[in-house]
Amino acid sequence: MFLCQYYFNDFLVFSISCFNTACVNIYSVKLMIFVGITLFGTVGGWIGAMMSHNNWLGVWSLVLSTVGSLFGVWAGYKAAQYMGL
Numbered sequence: 469m470f471l472c473q474y475y476f477n478d479f480l481v482f483s484i485s486c487f488n489t490a491c492v493n494i495y496s497v498k499l500m501i502f503v504g505i506t507l508f509g510t511v512g513g514w515i516g517a518m519m520s521h522n523n524w525l526g527v528w529s530l531v532l533s534t535v536g537s538l539f540g541v542w543a544g545y546k547a548a549q550y551m552g553l
Contacts, residue, residue: 497548504544505537512536 513536516529523529 497545500548500551501541501544504540504542504547506540508540508543509533509537512539 510533513524513529513533516526516532517524519528519532520526
């Protein structure tokens, strides 16, 4: 069974089965990349905030959050490849 999303009368609808499994793969890869960006960007920002005395808008926090997010894009894409998506 696959999860596929499509639009019906301007509403987003999720379907359990899909005739084209390519739509499932594209959204699964996007989900993995989104999870990577969220996870590693947050961790990078947290480490940067700890380095600059809990200043979440400090230079270190912003720089390490950006680096973590870029790493998250790569890690999410590689995770999706590893899982065969």
